[in-house]
Structure formats: C-alpha cells, structure tokens
Amino acid sequence: MKLTRTQKLWMFEKMVESRHFENLIKPAYFEGKQPVFNMAKGPLPGEMHLSDGQEPCAVGVCAHLRPCDAVTATHRPHHIAIAKGVNLEAMASEIFGRANGLSGGRGGHMHLFDKDVNFCCSGIIAQGMGPAVGAAMAAKLRGKDDVAVAFIGEGAANQGAFHETLNLASVWNAPVVFVVEDNAYGISVSKRSATAIERNADRACAYGMPGIFVPGNDPDRVFEAARDAIARARSGQGPSLIEIETIRLEGHFMGDAESYRPEGEKDALLTRDPITLYRTRLENEGVTPSTLDVIEATAKDRITAAFAHARQSPAPSPEDAFTTVFA
Amino acid sequence: MKLTRTQKLWMFEKMVESRHFENLIKPAYFEGKQPVFNMAKGPLPGEMHLSDGQEPCAVGVCAHLRPCDAVTATHRPHHIAIAKGVNLEAMASEIFGRANGLSGGRGGHMHLFDKDVNFCCSGIIAQGMGPAVGAAMAAKLRGKDDVAVAFIGEGAANQGAFHETLNLASVWNAPVVFVVEDNAYGISVSKRSATAIERNADRACAYGMPGIFVPGNDPDRVFEAARDAIARARSGQGPSLIEIETIRLEGHFMGDAESYRPEGEKDALLTRDPITLYRTRLENEGVTPSTLDVIEATAKDRITAAFAHARQSPAPSPEDAFTTVFA
Amino acid sequence: MEKKRKLTIAKAMSEAIALEMRTSPDVLVMGEDIAKMGGVFGNTQGLLDEFGPDRVRDTPISETAFIGTAVGMAAAGMKPVVELMFVDFFGVCMDAIYNLAAKQSYFSGGNVTCPMVLMTSVGGGYGDAGQHSQTLYATFGHLPGMKVVMPSNAYDAKGMLAAAINDPNPVIFMYHKALQGMGWLGTVQRSIVHVPEEHYTVPLDKAHIVREGQDITLVGLGHTVHLALDAAATLESQGIDAEVIDLRSIAPLDRDTILASVKKTGTLISVDDDYHSYGVGAEILASIAEQENLQLKAAPKRISYPDIPVPFAPEMEHHVLPNANKIVSAAQRILKVGEHV
Amino acid sequence: MEKKRKLTIAKAMSEAIALEMRTSPDVLVMGEDIAKMGGVFGNTQGLLDEFGPDRVRDTPISETAFIGTAVGMAAAGMKPVVELMFVDFFGVCMDAIYNLAAKQSYFSGGNVTCPMVLMTSVGGGYGDAGQHSQTLYATFGHLPGMKVVMPSNAYDAKGMLAAAINDPNPVIFMYHKALQGMGWLGTVQRSIVHVPEEHYTVPLDKAHIVREGQDITLVGLGHTVHLALDAAATLESQGIDAEVIDLRSIAPLDRDTILASVKKTGTLISVDDDYHSYGVGAEILASIAEQENLQLKAAPKRISYPDIPVPFAPEMEHHVLPNANKIVSAAQRILKVGEHV
Ligand SMILES: Cc1ncc(C[n+]2csc(CCOP(=O)(O)OP(=O)(O)O)c2C)c(N)n1
Ligand SMILES: Cc1ncc(C[n+]2csc(CCOP(=O)(O)OP(=O)(O)O)c2C)c(N)n1
Numbered sequence A, B: 001m002k003l004t005r006t007q008k009l010w011m012f013e014k015m016v017e018s019r020h021f022e023n024l025i026k027p028a029y030f031e032g033k034q035p036v037f038n039m040a041k042g043p044l045p046g047e048m049h050l051s052d053g054q055e056p057c058a059v060g061v062c063a064h065l066r067p068c069d070a071v072t073a074t075h076r077p078h079h080i081a082i083a084k085g086v087n088l089e090a091m092a093s094e095i096f097g098r099a100n101g102l103s104g105g106r107g108g109h110m111h112l113f114d115k116d117v118n119f120c121c122s123g124i125i126a127q128g129m130g131p132a133v134g135a136a137m138a139a140k141l142r143g144k145d146d147v148a149v150a151f152i153g154e155g156a157a158n159q160g161a162f163h164e165t166l167n168l169a170s171v172w173n174a175p176v177v178f179v180v181e182d183n184a185y186g187i188s189v190s191k192r193s194a195t196a197i198e199r200n201a202d203r204a205c206a207y208g209m210p211g212i213f214v215p216g217n218d219p220d221r222v223f224e225a226a227r228d229a230i231a232r233a234r235s236g237q238g239p240s241l242i243e244i245e246t247i248r249l250e251g252h253f254m255g256d257a258e259s260y261r262p263e264g265e266k267d268a269l270l271t272r273d274p275i276t277l278y279r280t281r282l283e284n285e286g287v288t289p290s291t292l293d294v295i296e297a298t299a300k301d302r303i304t305a306a307f308a309h310a311r312q313s314p315a316p317s318p319e320d321a322f323t324t325v326f327a
Numbered sequence C, D: 001m002e003k004k005r006k007l008t009i010a011k012a013m014s015e016a017i018a019l020e021m022r023t024s025p026d027v028l029v030m031g032e033d034i035a036k037m038g039g040v041f042g043n044t045q046g047l048l049d050e051f052g053p054d055r056v057r058d059t060p061i062s063e064t065a066f067i068g069t070a071v072g073m074a075a076a077g078m079k080p081v082v083e084l085m086f087v088d089f090f091g092v093c094m095d096a097i098y099n100l101a102a103k104q105s106y107f108s109g110g111n112v113t114c115p116m117v118l119m120t121s122v123g124g125g126y127g128d129a130g131q132h133s134q135t136l137y138a139t140f141g142h143l144p145g146m147k148v149v150m151p152s153n154a155y156d157a158k159g160m161l162a163a164a165i166n167d168p169n170p171v172i173f174m175y176h177k178a179l180q181g182m183g184w185l186g187t188v189q190r191s192i193v194h195v196p197e198e199h200y201t202v203p204l205d206k207a208h209i210v211r212e213g214q215d216i217t218l219v220g221l222g223h224t225v226h227l228a229l230d231a232a233a234t235l236e237s238q239g240i241d242a243e244v245i246d247l248r249s250i251a252p253l254d255r256d257t258i259l260a261s262v263k264k265t266g267t268l269i270s271v272d273d274d275y276h277s278y279g280v281g282a283e284i285l286a287s288i289a290e291q292e293n294l295q296l297k298a299a300p301k302r303i304s305y306p307d308i309p310v311p312f313a314p315e316m317e318h319h320v321l322p323n324a325n326k327i328v329s330a331a332q333r334i335l336k337v338g339e340h341v
C-alpha cells in the first residue's frame, strides 16, 4: 500500500483521537483523588498508563490492518485500541467501569477486549505475544490471509515469552508481526541498564526473521516498515520483528514522579511531540491548516462524545461480578 | 591453558569413567523390570537419562574448572558430574536411592547436589541457568575469580529462561559460560523442527556476547573453545555462549524405542562413538595402547567400586522423608 | 452379550480426541512429543497418522509460547487440545494458564471465550522424584476460571475428554500416571474398562458414587478412588460398609454429592495424593464443617500427601504416599472413636 | 515516656533490610524498580543511596532469571532479598520459586540451603483489576519447602523481615497494599505503629492474638486482621466478645494457637481475601474439623474472596471483597444459630 495523503490524514486523525482520549482521562483520573492522591478513589481507580508520545507506533502499524486481523496490546493500550478501531464509547465506558463497557466494567483499562475488531490487551508483560501467534495460526490453518500483530514495550523484550513466541512463530511460519515500542524505559528502569544490546530489532536474527528498526518516532517510517512486514505475513512468508523508537511523554503511570529520569531529559522530550511534528510536516506537504483543524476538531469531538457517553452510563450491578467467569 | 598430553589423557579417563558409569547403570536399571518393563520397579526406579556419546562436552569444559567454580547441569547429568569431580560413591549411592547418597536418596539421578565441588542439576528444562548466573554473581560480588558454567540441551535453548538469563548475565557482566549440548533431539523432537535457526551459538548476538559453535563432538575442540570462554569469564570480561555438536547414543530415557529417528540415523551415530575416536587419535599421537588400557582399566575399576559401594549401602529409613525440607 | 472393548485411559483419551477431530476441523493437538511419539503417556497415539502435522503439532520446549498460542486459537474459535507433559512443569507457564486462559472470558465480559483443553499428567509412586511426581490438584483448583478434572477409569476418560473439548471454557484435564495404562508405568487394572466405540460425554461437574455404603464416606479422585475401593473391600470383610465417591472434578467441586453421602453415613475420610495443607482434603472437610446443624458421628479425616517434596527412594516415597492400609486404619479409628462419642 | 517512631510497613521493611545490609555483606536486594525508584511500594527506599548499585540492583523484566539468580546466590551463601512486584506475576516465574528455591534443601539432603527472601505485594480494593489484585496465599502455602508470611503492622513487618532475611530457608514475604503506607494507596492507620530503632526479630511461625475474647474466634491475616478488629469493635457494642488472631504466617500455619482459641470460644470465623476454594479458610476449618472430641457451639464459617477474577469496577469489587460488616453479620448469625443447637 502506498503512503497516500488520505492515509496520512487518517494517521493524523487517529493520533489526535488518541491524544485527546488521554487528555480527557487526565483530569478525570484526578477527580476524587485530591487533596491526597489515593489511587483507589474517583471515577477512574487503579493504575493508569497513558500513551502520550507513542501514537506513531499505533497508527503506522494499524493503518495496514483490517478488523479481522488480530492485535494484542499491553498495559498501555489506548493508542493501539483507537488505531485498531475499538468502539470508542464501549472503551471509554469500560475505563470508567460502566455496565455498557466492553466487558461490563470487569476488565478496566488494562483489559480491553473488542471481538468485533479482534483487539485485546493485558496487564502482564509479554502475555499477549502467544495469543497473537495463536490468532495468526488460526487464520493460517483456516486458509485465510488474516494476520496478527503483537505490540510490546522494549522492557517486555527481556521476558521469556518474547523468546519463546518469536521462535515458535518462526518455526511455524506464522503470519504475525511483533512490534516493540521502545520508549526507553520499563517503569523506572532504562533500556540501557536492562537490555544487553542496543536494538531489539537485532534479536530477530536469533529467530531467522527480519528485524527492522524504525528511528525517529515517525508515523510515516513506521507505516512503511509495517507495510512490508504485514505484507510478508499476509503472503505466507512468515513473521517479522519491528522495533520503533518512541517516547513516553507522561510518567509510567499517572502519579509517577519520574525522579529516575536524568535532568533535562523530560524537557527535551516535550519538544518532540510527534503529533505537533506531524502536523507541521503535513502543512509543509501542502495540507491546509484549516483541513487539519477540522480533522482535529472532529476527532476531539468524537472522543469527547465517547467520554460523555461513558460518564452518563450506568454502573454495573454488584452481582454482575459473578457472571461471565465461565461461558 | 595449553592442551597438553596430560590434559588429553585426563579427558580420555573421565570419558571412560562416564561411559562405564552408564554401562553399569544399564543392566542395573533393567533388574526387576523384566519380563514386563515397569519403570517403578527394580533398584533404579524412575526415569533414567544416559549420557553416552555426549562425554566430550563435559570433559572439554570441566577441564578448565576448579572445585570452587560452579556447574549446573540438566536431567542428563552423569557425564558432567563425573567430569566436575562429584564424589563417585556418593553419586552412585544417590542414584540407587541409598542413605549415604549425595542427598540420602531424596533426589535421585536428576537431583545430584555436591557442595564440595559446587555441582547441581535438575529435572526442569533450563532451570539451572539462573542459579549459574547467581553463583557467578556471588563470586564477582565477593571479589573472587570463580566462574560458573550452565549446561543445557539444545531443546532447552527454546525455553524462556534461556533468553532471560543470557540477557541478565550480559547486562551484569557475570562470569558465567552457557554451554549447549546439541544432540539434535529434545526427546523425540528434532532440533530442526523446534529451533528457528541452525545454531544456537548464533543467538549470542542477541545478548552482546561471543557465541562459539564447536562442531564434531571433539573433546579437543571443546577444550579450546571452553578455555577461551572460561578465561574470558574469569578475567571479568563477561559471559559467553558455546554450542557443541554432539550425539546421543542411547534413547532419550531408558526404554525409549526411538521410533522417531529416521532410518539408519542411529546406526550411523554408533560409528561415531567419541571415546573410540578419541582413543584412536591418542594412539595416532603416540600414546601407547597399553597406557590407554591402564587408564581405561583404572577408570572402570573406580566406577565398578563406586557401584559396589552403592549396592552395599543401606536404604534410607522411611522417616527420613520428612527431614531436610527446611534447614 | 455385547463384546467388551477394554481400553486403557491412554487409548480412551486418544480415541476421544480423534472423534472430535473427525467432527470438527477446529480441534487440533499441540505439545511436546505428542506427534511422532504419540505422547510420552500415549494419549495422542495414532493422531499424527490420521490427521497430519498441521493438526497434530509437536512443539519446541516453550510451554509459555504454545499455551499462549492455544489461547489465541481458542479466542479465534478453534478448540485446541494442548499437553503440558507433567503438571510439575506448570511453574514455567502458569501465567498463560491462570492469568490468561482462565480470565479471558471474564475480562471480555463473556465476549471472548477460551475453549481450550490442557491435558497434563500427575502423580508419583514410580521413583521419578520431586519434579516429576506432583499432583497439584489444589494449585489449579484454587484459581478461578478453569475447570479441573481427572478420570479414574477409561470410560470416564473418554467421556470427560469429549466433554472438555466441547466445553467453551478452559479445562485442565489431569490424568494420573498410575492409571494411564502405559505398560512401563504399571497400571491399576480396575481403570481399564469397557469403552463404547461411539461418541458420548460424561459431565465435568458431577461426582460419581462408585460404591454405595452406609457407614462411612470415602472421597477420592483419580488414583485414590482405587485406593478407597481397595480399602472398602477390606473394610467390608470387617463389617464396615464404606461409600466411595469419585470426585471426577476438582473445580467445580460437587459438594452436594459429598454432603448427601455424609448425611447418610455420618462421617468421612478424604483421600488424595496432593500436598496436605490448603489441599483437596481441606476443602472437603471445610465444606462439611461449615454446614449448620450437621452432627457427625465422628470427626472427619483427611489422608493426603505430606507437606514435603516427593523423595526419590521408594522406601521413603511409599512411606508417605496414601495407600489402602492407611485408609483402613483411619476408618477403623474414626469409627471406634465414633462409638465412644 | 519513650518517643513513638510511628512507621509505615514500607518504611519498616526498608529499615529492616538496611539493618541486615549493614550487618552482613552477603545481603543484597534485587528486583524491578527497587533501586532508583525505591520499589513501587516503597519498601526499598533509600537503599540505593546507602549501599550502591552493586548491592541494590534493578533488574530487567525477567523474573525467572533474577529469582533463579537469587537461588544461585543463596546456594553460595549470600542472602538475597528479591522482589516480585505483584504476587499476580508468579505465573511467569513459579518454577524458580516452588520447584527450585523451595526444593533445594531437600534435593541436596540439607547440604545446600536457600536463604532467600522473596518480597511480594498482594491485595486489591483499589481498582487495579484481575491481574494486579490477587493475594494467592493458598497457592504459595500449599507448596512445600517455603515459608509464607505476611505482617499486619509495621512492628511485625520489621521484625518478621529481619527474621526472614536470617532464615536459612526461602521465605515468601507478602505485604498487603492496603497496609503498605504508600500515600497513594490509602492505608489502614492501625498498621502504622511504633517501631523500635534497633534490630529485633518476630518469629515466623507463631500466630498472634491481637485481641482476647471469649465468645468467638476471628482469624485473619494482613489486611483482614484489621477487618476483624473493626468487626470485633462493633460486636463488642452488641455484647459479643470476639478474640482476634493474626496468623502472621500461612506456612507454617500455627494450628495450635487457633485450636486453643476455638476451644475457649467454641466457634470460629476465618477471614481472608484469597480465593475461596482450597483457600486459607478451608485449611483453618479443616484443621478444626478433624479434631476428635471437639464439640463446637456452632458451625465455623469462612469469609473469603469468591472463586471469580477480581473485577475492575468498584461497585463489583467492593461487593465481593471481605469487609467488617460481613464478619459482623456472620458472627451474629453463627452465634444465634449456636443458641438453638
Ligand atoms: C511479568 C510482569 N512483570 C512485571 C510487571 C510490572 N510492570 C508493568 S509495566 C512494566 C514496565 C514495562 O515496560 P515496557 O515493556 O517497556 O512497556 P512501557 O511501560 O514502557 O510501555 C512493568 C515492569 C508486569 N506487569 N508483568
Ligand atoms: C519445562 C520442562 N518442559 C518439558 C520437560 C520434559 N523434558 C524433559 S527432557 C526434555 C527434552 C530436553 O531436550 P534437550 O534440552 O535437548 O536435552 P537432551 O534431553 O537432549 O539432553 C523434555 C522436553 C521438562 N523436564 N521441563
């Protein structure tokens, strides 16, 4: 697929949606948690992992996916869910723990399942990798050309499941793409102090698959790398590993003081907001500011509406806790 | 360390010891299990994994180790235990489940612990890799130049623990060497059908450490590869990964019909007995047959004596089952 | 009279899988040594030949990967049957089992199910020591979202495995090595029974009264059902009429059947070969103890495996495993004590 | 009067570790985010500054590797303190815990010990959903070879952690998030108590009677000790005098202390926040039920977490978690029923 202007505008739009989603979460998360921050309180209790800065990874990859292609994501799932087309109202409702959420409020922000677009995520590092291989193998065995993509963080690439699933996917020639979002940190631990080599993409050679490193947190470059890898998978040529250099503009979770960052690092990151940069690029490429303004406004409205919907939605009944444990 | 004649003769001797150990196990294992093979019966109940054919891996590596260096081995541990200098009588007694065995009969053949020479092994694939890194780090933190070696099979290189421990050892610059014995099979599953690339040694690049492939099941070449890797570890330059091409001359465990092997494969292997080949080499290098005969005879006597000792040794008391669970 | 087809549990299992594979292209089998070798414990014998390598897949020694893969297949509507060769190995892959497979339905609010069967061998008694002889019933039974079952004979094995494969939920299908019918492990002959050729199912949530009796209830599962039956025979010769219950399922636990029996007999012994504390017997005794207005004629007892690793030497291992004698003595003591109350 | 040093459990834990690190060069700490960040739950605060990166080591997200490494260090005579950030993550590394660390002493016949402490956070109630809110006491308590303990207050935390670090066996040191004293999690104030500055130990095998009473025994651990104390206060106002026991240890379980209390009060409620079946309450009730000649005035009861994953939405989560009201109602019902027997 060629990187068309339509495609670029789609990526821009989805990045804006994602960022606005997080921007609406931020104040909501702190509701009820003031003056003393208490994670248990407010409409959004529990941990909250935001995607600010990592949007290019999601849009560049998901631009190539159909609803029947599967995606498994992580504890930091919002940008990917949105790019994959997860129902926004049901997703927002789930994060607010409402009865009409994706799983009726049972899962929350780390456990978003949307069967219609074959999206799921989980709270355990690298847990989604096996299921992605499984979705890919199911398609392959059924003679379909659907593919699967497993997103993980760079920290997850040191978990045993990474190794096992890459090897298995390669041996079975599974139509799957593994995407590592390298935001340089696993919570407070830097990639440099946790990972033996500089680039996880170079680990692909241990599995006889292509390994592609995408620098610059650039949607267009992600798009191109993902296009090739997904085409490869779709045409039966097997798995690939992509590592994307990205940035985490917020703390690991909300409330993280980020004192582990070297001085000045965060400020430097803030000057590299990928959405701002992409907007500038689009303008330089001749897209009028007003076109972009309209896209932004529409995208934001969509998210705002989803949040409004979520907030108006009913809470689950306490007894719902007991249902759907078993099918 | 140069590969001297003394060193070669030591390797020959230890290989003969190991093979004779297995040769004495074979008939003993079938005692009481006839006419209908029943694993629960006889003086050696349970699974039994023999090392025939893999002796070069053990001697070539352990030639460079001191008692204070640590070795962790696998479910197929005898050759390594013997090369590491584990007490032969206590080892034989343990395998016979006797009260004076290494652990008083609690562990059996898959759980041989000899603290005096820092040897242990286990029945779970790749389980010993973490403990080897731990032993190495303990030495490092205490300012000693001891090293640790983790032996695994080529099948174990697809287990998550392999990936995690190699990465950790590299990041922490641990004085440890990982040795993969590639006997081409994990039980019935061939390396080719389970491992995405041809050589596990090539996986070392994923961890920024040297990866050395040793072809030919040749004690001398193992010796040389191990010498360099162990010297590297001992001098603080960090871990290495060695893969040794070897052969399994017996079934995975005793009683294995090996019907999964392609026709003729086993017969071909039997012509490549590494001990026979090594003896021929030594003779070609000018060692007199009588010298080798004496070494062989002495080595065998030593093993025969250990087995006689084990067989005469008392059974544990049933109540011993309850002790040493906690220190 | 109909000709008897006496099968081992191993054979009954492979037959059950074959029947399901013939019926549905969504069923496939994966695990270590299950293709060419037909399973270390024989329960996939013949499947590779009939169904080929696409549907009968040997795996690398990567339990986390292939169980996770099975969950992904199950989410996509396939019905994978996977094998964890020994239950003892659960430690390398429990996340994929208890946190992934077992919670998929709940986390998705029932939208994504997990019709996966995990077959796994349990049990010791043959000198395989502490990392190859565990049973871990309670380890699995304690964690929600999965069914945990185990047959005591070939008839149940076939019917329960058929039910498990067709269950929309993850089912841990344990099989006990002492009953498996692999020649090389010895086998309790009573587990080798007539197995109909056709398809049938045995429910996964119902305990089975395998011997009716009036004086005491003996509850077992898998191998210990046979120990209980042996004990019941001895007790009968001493004038004690024991009822024997085969749990069949650890989760869900059929408390109703146990309770009804205990109401009749007035007391109970649970017998299992898993670790004692926080184990099977604990749950059974507690379920009885918390009944209001239930007066027993004697305190119940549990016979289990002690809180120690499994030792290698037979002198020690057989000393600590449950056996029929221990059940007989316990029953005698309980009923004598009972008389004095 | 001596000045009170009121500390949180988090602070008490880091103080205990620091004291041991000062005393012995063999003590070191490893885990995710325990160095620069001082632990996600604050229990290694300050250690990196005092002891440096050789002895306070952030790890990759490789639990199998670093716990296995700790076992190797322990075998070599060091005393590693490692952290598994949430107990929920045990599934990725249980082999290194239950099959390696916990069996090293036994497999070596006592020749190689494993003086390792594994700290791990447990518990929900703050909306972190099903993979970050479990407790899994019985999962660990069921498997032999490791001690499993949990403090209910900062005094015990310091003394028990000191005892754990000096214990030659693997100790799973659980700490409950609701008691940890991290501002951001809320904290039961009663857990923040005076902690002496000097070194002391609290035994790892003794339950603690935290409130004496005559009418009913309430057994809890960690957070549920506080629920039981709250319930006891309410019950007192209703003329019911409850005895409250803090188990402190799940393995070994101090059955003697429980039994003595039940003999005095005549009945019991166990309260824990782990899954119900094959859980803590099961073992406690079974241990009482199997006592011969012990007549209770009413059937005992267990309050626990049901056999379902932990739901995210507070409406559901708080409905299913144990709380003081549930204890009060159960006690009232039990004692009323008791009257009619
Ligand atoms: C098996 C496991 N170990 C540890 C954690 C705790 N944890 C949650 S997120 C995280 C860091 C993940 O880093 P990375 O994979 O780089 O993803 P990022 O948060 O940067 O997006 C950790 C350690 C977990 N959830 N699962
Ligand atoms: C985690 C785990 N999975 C599976 C097994 C069963 N098993 C025992 S030996 C073995 C094959 C090992 O192959 P390899 O590592 O090549 O060693 P080899 O037997 O060839 O020496 C398997 C699968 C195990 N012991 N542990």
Ligand SMILES: [Mg+2]
Pocket (backbone or CB within 6 Å): A153, A154, A155, A181, A182, A183, A184, A185, A186, A187
């Ligand atoms: Mg990261």
Ligand SMILES: [Mg+2]
Pocket (backbone or CB within 6 Å): B153, B154, B155, B181, B182, B183, B184, B185, B186, B187
């Ligand atoms: Mg091999």
